[in-house]
Amino acid sequence: MTLMINKLRKSENGQALVELALVLPILLLLVFGMIEFGRVFGxxxxxxxxxxxxxxxAAVGASDTEVVAIVQNRTSPLTLDASKLTVEVTPSDVSRQRGDGVAIQVQYPVKIYAPFISAIMNDSYTVSGRVMMRME
Structure with missing residues (x-):
């Protein structure tokens, strides 16, 4: 009886390896997905x-060049490359009137490093933010 149990136990040696091979790609996809999501969200x-x-x-009267410089100064110390930053100011500083809205659109491409995620998506993901304030 014990000989039969030992035979059954010996035949299950590769079970853990097969389970790991099945679960590991899904686990890695989840881990890399969380890391990339954190980078993009940040x-x-x-x-x-x-x-x-x-x-x-812009709402208190700064010119378009000053607004672009302010946006670049506020984002570049926080690990963003200012040369890849796209800033659009609408309307331009010559046509702004008191009480009108001024909109700032900022875009930045984020490179995706995870091999599984970059295969699903493009190599980069463009993050954009738009804020509108009323002119004072």
């Missing part, structure tokens, strides 16, 4: 912060 927060600061400056 960049989204930085972009919105920069757009908010730029909209506030």
């Amino acid at each position: 960049t989204q927060l930085v972009i919105l912060h920069g757009a908010r600061e730029g909209a506030r400056a």
